[in-house]
Amino acid sequence: MSNPAPQKTAISPRREEDFPEWYQQVVRAAELAEPSDVRGCMVIRPWGYGIWENMQRRLDAMFRATGHRNAYFPLFIPLSYFAKEAEHVEGFAKECAVVTHTRLEVDAEGKMKPASALTEPLVVRPTSETIIGASYAKWVQSYRDLPILINQWANVVRWEMRPRLFLRTTEFLWQEGHTVHETEAEARAETKLILDLYERFVRDHLAIPVFTGAKSESEKFPGAVQTLTLEAIVQDRKAIQAGTSHFLGQNFSRASGIQFQNREGKQEFGWTTSWGMTTRLVGTLAMMHGDDDGLVLPPRIAPTQIVILPITPKEETRARVLEACDAFQLQLRGKQFGDSPIEVEVDRRDLGGGVKNWEWIKKGVPVRVEIGPRDLETDSVAVSRRDHPVKSKESMSLQEFAAAVPEMLMSIQQNLYDRAKKFQEENTRVIESKKEFYDFFTAKNADKPEIHGGFALAHWNGSREVEEQIKSDLKVTIRVIPFGESEPGRCIFTREPSARRVVWAKSY
RNA sequence: CGGGCUGUGGCUCAGCUUGGUAGAGCGCCUGGUUCGGGACCAGGAGGCCGUGGGUUCAAAUCCCACCAGCCCGACCA
Numbered sequence: 001m002s003n004p005a006p007q008k009t010a011i012s013p014r015r016e017e018d019f020p021e022w023y024q025q026v027v028r029a030a031e032l033a034e035p036s037d038v039r040g041c042m043v044i045r046p047w048g049y050g051i052w053e054n055m056q057r058r059l060d061a062m063f064r065a066t067g068h069r070n071a072y073f074p075l076f077i078p079l080s081y082f083a084k085e086a087e088h089v090e091g092f093a094k095e096c097a098v099v100t101h102t103r104l105e106v107d108a109e110g111k112m113k114p115a116s117a118l119t120e121p122l123v124v125r126p127t128s129e130t131i132i133g134a135s136y137a138k139w140v141q142s143y144r145d146l147p148i149l150i151n152q153w154a155n156v157v158r159w160e161m162r163p164r165l166f167l168r169t170t171e172f173l174w175q176e177g178h179t180v181h182e183t184e185a186e187a188r189a190e191t192k193l194i195l196d197l198y199e200r201f202v203r204d205h206l207a208i209p210v211f212t213g214a215k216s217e218s219e220k221f222p223g224a225v226q227t228l229t230l231e232a233i234v235q236d237r238k239a240i241q242a243g244t245s246h247f248l249g250q251n252f253s254r255a256s257g258i259q260f261q262n263r264e265g266k267q268e269f270g271w272t273t274s275w276g277m278t279t280r281l282v283g284t285l286a287m288m289h290g291d292d293d294g295l296v297l298p299p300r301i302a303p304t305q306i307v308i309l310p311i312t313p314k315e316e317t318r319a320r321v322l323e324a325c326d327a328f329q330l331q332l333r334g335k336q337f338g339d340s341p342i343e344v345e346v347d348r349r350d351l352g353g354g355v356k357n358w359e360w361i362k363k364g365v366p367v368r369v370e371i372g373p374r375d376l377e378t379d380s381v382a383v384s385r386r387d388h389p390v391k392s393k394e395s396m397s398l399q400e401f402a403a404a405v406p407e408m409l410m411s412i413q414q415n416l417y418d419r420a421k422k423f424q425e426e427n428t429r430v431i432e433s434k435k436e437f438y439d440f441f442t443a444k445n446a447d448k449p450e451i452h453g454g455f456a457l458a459h460w461n462g463s464r465e466v467e468e469q470i471k472s473d474l475k476v477t478i479r480v481i482p483f484g485e486s487e488p489g490r491c492i493f494t495r496e497p498s499a500r501r502v503v504w505a506k507s508y
Numbered sequence: 509c510g511g512g513c514u515g516u517g518g519c520u521c522a523g524c525u526u527g528g529u530a531g532a533g534c535g536c537c538u539g540g541u542u543c544g545g546g547a548c549c550a551g552g553a554g555g556c557c558g559u560g561g562g563u564u565c566a567a568a569u570c571c572c573a574c575c576a577g578c579c580c581g582a583c584c585a
Contacts, residue, residue: 010546020578020579021578024578035577037576039575039576039577091584092584094509094583094584095583095584127585156585158583158584158585160583160584162579162580162581162583162584167585168584168585172585174585240585241585242585243585244585276585277585278585279585280585281585309544309545311543311544311545312543313542313543313544313545314543351546354544354545354546354547355545355546356545356546357544357545357546358545358546359546361546370544370545372544373544374544375544382544393544475581508584508585
């Protein structure tokens with residue numbers, strides 16, 4: 001961007017040149033977020049937060065529709081609560097932020113110092129199973145109190161070593177659902193219900209196709225019996241987890257004392273689940289649909305679906321053009337896209353040239369509409385779709401466009417999904433031998449690896465040793481063990497029998 | 509947390525080897541010319557050179573420590 005020479009694309013480097021750098025540039029250029037002065041933490045800017053708000057709105061409606069209700073639990077978790085579930089603490093110990101003091105006092109050198117140590121340190125929640133479990137233990141007495149179906153929208157802190165905007169930050173936003181059920185079957189059904197809900201959400205709103213299924217033992221959530229996952233493939237052919245849903249068995253209810261008297265009059269531990277989606281999805285969206293000119297947003301999740309750009313070359317026509325833009329905005333606002341009114345914005349900023357146009361391209365707004373003096377005479381507009389080449393625009397009559405808008409947005413939404421689906425299919429390969437597997441995941445240029453690999457469907461003997469070997473050799477892991485039928489075969493690494501193919505990939 | 513690289517106006521960076529207290533491009537402000545397009549011309553604002561210490565008559569430049577960022581590794585949503 002500092003390069004004074006003319007550029008073909010709005011973002012440099014281009015994706016194939018340096019994908020991680022491209023991603024960072026897109027996040028900046030689209031004004032999604034920026035690093036803050038606090039290590040590992042980011043400032044989410046209005047455009048990025050608007051996307052998150054839309055995700056929240058959609059998900060929240062889906063949770064409500066399936067009987068879940070929102071609540072809020074404390075940010076701080078007493079260390080002793082947190083330590084109750086052994087596997088759980090172990091899994092999160094290294095990334096916990098811990099509050100040990102209250103009060104600040106000025107010391108001899110004039111510096112502020114924490115003054116009074118807490119009797120019991122407080123863990124800043126990396127997730128809330130234990131603190132919520134403490135409440136559930138009080139609320140649950142009888143099978144008649146079940147199920148408990150609660151969701152919380154919150155921030156969490158995981159002290160990560162290598163932060164990247166949206167993908168991995170020390171603090172992030174998410175929703176975490178926590179439920180308690182009377183039976184194992186019911187809890188397992190809940191876990192699956194949420195997975196399906198998530199899959200619908202990312203498919204219908206984010207235009208993201210995923211593989212769904214279970215995590216292997218070594219990849220599952222600390223403390224869970226089973227973790228279900230949604231795995232998407234982004235444009236550098238790495239996998240990214242779009243959400244998880246955990247069946248926790250009785251592990252956490254045992255740890256927190258969530259007990260109830262069952263229908264036979266016996267004390268029994270509740271069967272719990274937890275599930276979450278995070279602001280990481282905003283980054284996923286960028287890596288999934290973005291191009292070399294910036295972000296490309298699916299209309300259903302874009303904070304603004306249509307931006308009207310007034311073209312005001314001459315002072316004397318300026319007022320009339322702006323007036324026409326406002327009128328058109330009003331007209332479009334009355335229209336529905338799916339179940340919501342269309343969001344339309346007129347960019348009246350007094351900026352010259354095509355600066356405004358490029359800003360909106362980089363932000364990925366689905367449709368740009370230009371209205372200038374010449375259009376006024378013919379009652380027409382010049383329309384550009386973000387899923388089409390940036391230079392292309394189509395002239396159509398005002399009324400024609402107004403009538404076609406919902407369909408056009410739908411078509412963009414569908415186009416983005418189709419593209420992503422095609423990309424997923426093209427980069428998912430059935431692999432039959434160890435050599436083929438290693439070739440698939442080895443870059444030709446070792447010094448500066450080109451984009452390579454993808455999703456590999458291969459047979460596996462089910463052992464952790466094989467997983468570890470592959471991980472240390474290639475940084476490739478089992479992303480998901482898909483549901484459904486799969487023909488049996490032989491593990492491509494050991495030749496031992498294998499019940500099904502699993503999905504392997506490098507991942508975020 | 510280990511290894512490597514980097515830290516100079518809002519952004520990208522030059523200057524540092526051979527110490528003498530700052531430059532460019534972009535952005536920003538003003539005026540003008542343009543105008544279906546990230547334009548052009550002229551003028552202007554803006555920097556305790558990451559922080560702290562040291563060496564020196566003198567430090568962006570040399571030395572030490574710390575902090576932060578990026579890339580690679582271990583970990584993770």
